[in-house]
Structure formats: structure tokens, C-alpha cells
Amino acid sequence: MLVNGKPGNLISIGDRGLLYGDGVFRTLRATQGKVQHWPLHYQKIKHDCTALGIACPEMDLLSAELNDLLALHPNGVMKVIVTRGEGTRGYTPRGCAEATHLWDRSPLPEYPSDWATHGIKARLCQLRLSHQPRLAGVKHLNRLENVLAAGEWNIADSGIAEGLLLDMEGNIIEGTRSNLFLVSQGTLITPDLSRCGVAGVQRDRVMAWAQYNMPLQVRDVGWDEVLHAEELFVVNSIIGLWPIRELEQRCWNDFPVASKIRGYLNEP
Amino acid sequence: MLVNGKPGNLISIGDRGLLYGDGVFRTLRATQGKVQHWPLHYQKIKHDCTALGIACPEMDLLSAELNDLLALHPNGVMKVIVTRGEGTRGYTPRGCAEATHLWDRSPLPEYPSDWATHGIKARLCQLRLSHQPRLAGVKHLNRLENVLAAGEWNIADSGIAEGLLLDMEGNIIEGTRSNLFLVSQGTLITPDLSRCGVAGVQRDRVMAWAQYNMPLQVRDVGWDEVLHAEELFVVNSIIGLWPIRELEQRCWNDFPVASKIRGYLNEP
Numbered sequence: 001m002l003v004n005g006k007p008g009n010l011i012s013i014g015d016r017g018l019l020y021g022d023g024v025f026r027t028l029r030a031t032q033g034k035v036q037h038w039p040l041h042y043q044k045i046k047h048d049c050t051a052l053g054i055a056c057p058e059m060d061l062l063s064a065e066l067n068d069l070l071a072l073h074p075n076g077v078m079k080v081i082v083t084r085g086e087g088t089r090g091y092t093p094r095g096c097a098e099a100t101h102l103w104d105r106s107p108l109p110e111y112p113s114d115w116a117t118h119g120i121k122a123r124l125c126q127l128r129l130s131h132q133p134r135l136a137g138v139k140h141l142n143r144l145e146n147v148l149a150a151g152e153w154n155i156a157d158s159g160i161a162e163g164l165l166l167d168m169e170g171n172i173i174e175g176t177r178s179n180l181f182l183v184s185q186g187t188l189i190t191p192d193l194s195r196c197g198v199a200g201v202q203r204d205r206v207m208a209w210a211q212y213n214m215p216l217q218v219r220d221v222g223w224d225e226v227l228h229a230e231e232l233f234v235v236n237s238i239i240g241l242w243p244i245r246e247l248e249q250r251c252w253n254d255f256p257v258a259s260k261i262r263g264y265l266n267e268p
Numbered sequence: 269m270l271v272n273g274k275p276g277n278l279i280s281i282g283d284r285g286l287l288y289g290d291g292v293f294r295t296l297r298a299t300q301g302k303v304q305h306w307p308l309h310y311q312k313i314k315h316d317c318t319a320l321g322i323a324c325p326e327m328d329l330l331s332a333e334l335n336d337l338l339a340l341h342p343n344g345v346m347k348v349i350v351t352r353g354e355g356t357r358g359y360t361p362r363g364c365a366e367a368t369h370l371w372d373r374s375p376l377p378e379y380p381s382d383w384a385t386h387g388i389k390a391r392l393c394q395l396r397l398s399h400q401p402r403l404a405g406v407k408h409l410n411r412l413e414n415v416l417a418a419g420e421w422n423i424a425d426s427g428i429a430e431g432l433l434l435d436m437e438g439n440i441i442e443g444t445r446s447n448l449f450l451v452s453q454g455t456l457i458t459p460d461l462s463r464c465g466v467a468g469v470q471r472d473r474v475m476a477w478a479q480y481n482m483p484l485q486v487r488d489v490g491w492d493e494v495l496h497a498e499e500l501f502v503v504n505s506i507i508g509l510w511p512i513r514e515l516e517q518r519c520w521n522d523f524p525v526a527s528k529i530r531g532y533l534n535e536p
Contacts, residue, residue, distance in 0.1 A: 003281060010278040011286060013271065013372055018279060018349070020411035021289030052412070053419060077357065081286070084415075089345065089374045091411065091418035091444055104281055106357045130398035131436060134416055142410035143288035143359065144320070147352075148402055150359035151321060168399060176359055 002065050002103040015100055017083030020091065021141035023100070024048035025081040026201070028066075029108070029238050033074035035066065036237070036268070040201045045082060048138045053093055054084050057101045069103055077238055079104045083141070111161070111239065116262065119245030119255060120161035122234070124223070125149040125176065129167045129196040137199040149176045161242065162234055164226070167196050171220045178234035178242075179203035182226060183257045187215045189229075202235035202265065209264050214257070233258040241265055270333050270371040283368055285351030288359065289409035291368070292316035293349040294469070296334075297376070297506050301342035303334065304505070304536070308469045313350060316406045321361055322352050325369045337371055345374045345506055351409070379429075379507065384530065387513025387523060388429035390502070392491070393417040393444065397435045397464040405467040417444045429510065430502055432494070435464050439488045446502035446510075447471035450494060451525045455483045457497075470503035470533065477532050482525070501526040509533055 001009040016022035026045055028035045035041075042059045049056035062080065069078060080103050087096035127149040135142070145165075153160050162175045174180050174197045182189040188210045193199050210216035226232065231252060232244040241262040243255040269277040284290035294313055296303045303309075310327045317324035330348065337346060348371050355364035395417040403410070413433075421428050430443045442448050442465045450457040456478045461467050478484035494500065499520060500512040509530040511523040 001281065009281050011281050013269065013277050013279050013349070013370055015286070016415075018283070018286045018351075019293075019409070020415050021409055022412060022415050025287075052416075081281070083286075089377070091414040092423075093415050093419045094422065102281055109357070127402060130400040132398040132413065134395060135412060140412055141287070141289055142412045144290060144403060144408055144410045145400065146359040147284075147288050147290050147361050148320075151361045154362065155360075 001105060002069065004100060004102065005061070005065060009104070011100065011102065012086060014086045015083055016085065016087060016096065017081065017100060017141055021143070022052070022093070023054065023081055023083030023141045024052065024139055025079060025141060026139060027238055028078045028080070030070055030074065030076050030078050031108070033070045035070065035078065037201060037205070038063065038066065040204065041237070044139065044199075044201055045080065048140065049082055049099070051135070051138045052084070052140065054082060055099050056082060057099060062101065065103060069105060073105050076108055077106045079106070081141070109238065115161060115242050116240060117259075119243035119252065121159050121246040122162045122164055122175070122244045123153060123158075123160045124248050125152050125163040125165050127152065127165065129165050129173050131168060131195040133195050136196050137193045139198045139200075146176050164247070166223060170223060172223055172226050173197040175234045178236040178239065181206060181233050181235070182221065182229035183231035184225070184229050187217055188257070189217045189219070189221060191221050192219050200236055202237050202240075205265060206235055206261055209261055213260075231255050231258050233261070235265070269373060270337065272368060272370065273329070273333060277372070279368065279370065280354060282354045283351055284353065284355060284364065285349065285368060285409055289411070290320070290361070291322065291349055291351030291409045292320065292407055293347060293409060294407060295506055296346045296348070298338055298342065298344050298346050299376070301338045303338065303346065305469060305473070306331065306334065308472065309505070312407065312467075312469055313348065316408065317350055317367070319403070319406045320352070320408065322350060322367050324350060325367060330369065333371060337373060341373050344376055347372045347374070349409070377506065383429060383510050384508060385527075387511035387520065389427050389514040390430045390432055390443070390512045391421060391426075391428045392516050393420050393431040393433050395420065395433065397433050397441050399436060399463040401463050404464050405461045407466045407468070414444050432515070434491060438491060440491055440494050441465040443502045446504040446507065449474060449501050449503070450489065450497040451499035452493070452497050455485055456525070457485045457487070457489060459489050460487050468504055470505050470508075473533060474503055474529055477529055499523050499526050501529070503533070
């Protein structure tokens with residue numbers, strides 16, 4: 001655990017990350033002292049900081065800190081947070097001295113191994129995502145919608161591994177902590193994230209894979225189209241790729257495209 | 269400064285207030301060792317905690333802490349934050365041990381005294397508020413919209429004291445840090461906050477005043493209606509009441525209703 005480069009797990013109560021959720025974050029999967037695609041993650045952090053007008057720490061600085069952490073903890077979930085730091089009282093982002101950056105680490109979660117191969121049970125959340133083009137795609141610290149959605153079910157009771165989210169207009173957007181893809185008539189489809197949602201690194205990687213392997217559409221997708229897709233799968237940097245085998249009374253058994261992409265994502 | 273009842277100004281980087289903005293807050297104005305309408309503020313905190321499913325600390329506990337702070341600092345802005353505390357990794361709000369509650373204090377801001385009597389210059393913000401009925405009215409820690417809006421202008425250059433916010437459909441909702449009222453044809457009007465916005469204690473107090481003094485409408489209000497209002501004013505617990513004297517090329521000079529309400533709000 002590092003706060004502004006120093007070992008520690010405390011932050012000032014005057015930090016705007018706490019006061020307003022005024023910051024961004026990413027979670028990385030570390031195994032055997034290595035993190036996959038760190039440069040892509042850094043690119044996203046930098047992009048998201050720019051969207052909020054936060055001066056992002058340099059890549060060299062964050063890379064060095066990550067390496068120090070990996071030397072101590074070769075395996076785990078590494079979370080990096082960058083906030084606007086401390087400022088004067090009030091919402092104005094002017095007059096903040098320096099961004100705060102910090103690293104936290106948790107043990108790698110242990111998921112049933114057949115979730116990746118045979119798929120997960122998913123559900124449709126009741127909460128609808130709001131439209132805010134100024135924040136869409138950005139992995140910022142205002143995550144109450146995700147919290148409320150994740151509170152709708154209990155994995156222990158239901159075996160449900162992920163919830164899918166519609167926006168206010170009924171378009172499917174993403175999972176509570178993952179991006180969603182559909183396979184339909186030989187095309188890979190992923191929801192447009194220009195009005196809401198979080199654009200993850202794994203989503204970019206799947207889209208990059210499609211460039212050489214399969215037609216890709218990034219567009220609005222209705223719920224009906226989800227239920228009639230040939231394959232559905234969710235991705236994020238911690239879970240990798242999970243096909244969906246069960247969703248609101250619909251079932252899927254065969255995931256040829258998802259399996260191929262999973263193989264690609266797992267390559268070092 | 270108190271964190272969970274103990275003197276200090278640090279919080280764990282694992283607190284969900286920082287990680288997700290998973291909490292609520294209120295700011296109170298303390299003068300001469302007294303805070304106006306603390307029971308109303310507590311009621312709001314409790315309501316907002318309930319909206320998020322956070323177990324709110326008891327009033328006796330927060331009151332005792334506030335009194336301790338007031339004994340040390342009779343004047344200032346007292347901010348109270350309640351977060352869901354620390355939990356397991358991930359968005360799910362289940363399995364959190366205990367809410368975190370903390371107090372921070374800043375000096376009272378010094379505003380030009382004629383803002384309260386002769387009115388402020390205000391502007392219309394470009395940022396549009398998104399609709400999220402599940403969070404509307406709640407003063408939660410997901411405040412990036414307010415931050416982005418407050419970043420649109422510089423008070424030092426422009427003399428603009430507050431920015432007004434429309435929602436995505438063009439209804440006026442509030443100020444970046446205040447609630448808005450209009451006076452039109454003998455009626456007091458304030459925007460409906462069931463889809464977005466923050467319902468402040470001062471807004472409730474103005475609405476309570478209206479019950480005995482003036483017809484009140486709580487409803488959708490378009491921008492055109494704002495520009496043609498006879499009086500406009502904004503309220504919050506720190507500033508009290510400011511009439512608006514200038515807004516996007518329109519000017520107002522006379523504030524008979526606002527002055528009456530300001531007198532009422534300032535009563536001890």
C-alpha cells in the first residue's frame with residue numbers, strides 16, 4: 001500500500017477523492033510478479049485524468065511504484081487511484097496543489113474455474129444507468145450506481161456472478177463491473193459508451209482482436225437483442241472473460257467465439 | 269476534526285467513501301458556538317443514509333461530537349460525512365462492518381455583504397445534470413457533476429458567485445451548491461428534485477415558510493421561465509439566501525419576497 005509514493009494506508013479527510021469522488025481508478029491483475037498490459041492501463045488513467053482536468057502522474061513514477069509493489073506482492077489485485085488531491089473548500093477544481101496517487105492491494109479473488117469455460121449465471125439489474133456524456137467511459141470514483149446495482153442480489157443465495165445494466169432508454173450498457181459483448185450472425189457487438197458506462201482495458205483488447213478476426217459493431221443494443229444473441233460474454237481485467245450461460249430464463253451452452261477470444265486475452 | 273469520534277484527519281484508503289463515493293454529507297454553519305437547525309440536518313443525513321442503505325449513526329452520538337467541536341471552534345463551516353465504511357473488495361454493499369462518520373471544519377467564508385441584500389451575478393452552466401431517480405435529492409459523495417460545473421468559470425475574473433444547472437431535458441434544477449427559487453405572479457416556485465439535484469435543509473425551510481405565507485409550487489421549470497421570473501434567489505446553509513441580480517444579460521433590482529424570506533431564515 002502506497003500513498004503518494006510512501007508506504008501507508010491512510011489519506012486526508014480533505015482529499016477530494018473522498019469529498020466528491022473527484023478522481024479515477026483502475027484495477028490490475030498481478031500474477032507471478034507481472035501485470036498484463038500496464039501501458040494500456042496507464043493510457044486509460046491518463047485519458048480519464050484528462051477528462052476530469054486532473055494532472056496525471058507520469059508513467060515512470062507509477063511504473064516504479066507498481067514494480068516496488070510487485071516485488072513485495074507478486075500476486076493480487078492492484079488498485080491504483082488518482083484524485084485531484086486537496087484544495088480549498090467547495091466544488092471548484094481550481095487551486096488544487098497536486099494530485100494524490102495511491103496503490104492498494106487485495107488477494108486475487110477465487111472464482112469457480114468453470115465460470116470461464118462453461119459460463120456464469122447473470123441477471124438484469126433494476127437500476128438504470130443515467131446519461132452523462134461528460135463522464136461516460138471514464139472510470140471515475142463516482143460509483144454509487146454500481147454500488148446500488150450490486151446490492152440488488154446476493155451471490156451466495158443465487159449463484160449469480162454478474163448483473164447487467166440498462167440505461168434510462170433501455171439500451172444495454174455493461175455489467176456492474178465488466179464490459180459486455182454479444183455475438184450475432186458472425187458479428188461482434190459491444191454497446192456504445194458515449195452516454196454512460198466505463199470503457200475497460202479488456203474491452204479495448206477484445207475490440208483490437210476483432211480488427212483482425214471478425215466484424216465489430218459499437219452501437220446501441222436493446223434488451224431483446226441481448227436475449228437473442230448467439231453468445232454473450234463479459235470481460236474485465238480481474239476476471240478475464242466469462243461467457244454467460246444463463247440470463248433471465250434464457251440459456252446458452254456453446255461459446256466458440258468467446259473461447260477463442262478468451263485464449264487471446266490470456267496470452268501473455 | 270473527528271474520525272469515528274477520535275481526533276484526527278485521516279481515513280483508510282479502503283473506505284468506500286473514497287473508493288466509490290459511497291456515503292453522504294452535510295455542511296453546517298456554526299456561529300458563536302451554535303449551529304442552526306441541527307435536528308433538520310440530522311433528519312436529512314438519516315434520510316440520505318437510508319436511501320443508500322447505510323446504517324446512520326444515532327443522533328445522540330453525532331450531536332455529542334458536534335458539541336465537542338463547537339466548544340473548540342465556535343465559528344466555522346462544519347462538515348459531517350457518513351460513509352458505508354470498509355468492506356470486502358468490489359461494489360457490493362454487503363458485508364460492511366460499520367459506517368464511518370467524520371467531522372471536518374473550515375473557516376467561515378467571507379462573502380461581500382451586499383450579495384445578500386443586493387444580489388449576486390449568476391450564470392448558466394453548460395454541464396447538464398443527468399437523471400437518476402434512485403439518487404435524486406440525496407446529498408451523496410458522487411459530486412463530479414458539481415465539480416465539472418464549478419470548473420466552468422472563475423469567480424475572480426468574472427465576479428460570478430453561482431452557476432445554475434439545467435438537466436438533460438432543459439429543466440432548471442439548482443445551483444452548483446445551492447437550491448433555487450423563483451417568484452412569479454405571487455407564487456413561490458422551486459424545481460422538482462425527483463430525478464436529479466440535492467434537496468437542502470434551507471430549501472425545506474423556505475418551503476415551510478411558504479406554507480403560511482405564499483402559494484408554493486414544486487414542479488418542472490424551464491429556462492425561459494427563469495429569465496422571466498420577478499425574483500430569483502438561491503439558498504444553502506452556509507450562504508443563507510442570495511437574490512440573483514444578474515443572469516445571462518437579464519437584471520433584477522428589487523427583491524421584496526427574497527428579503528422577507530431572508531429575514532425569516534436568519535431568525536435564530
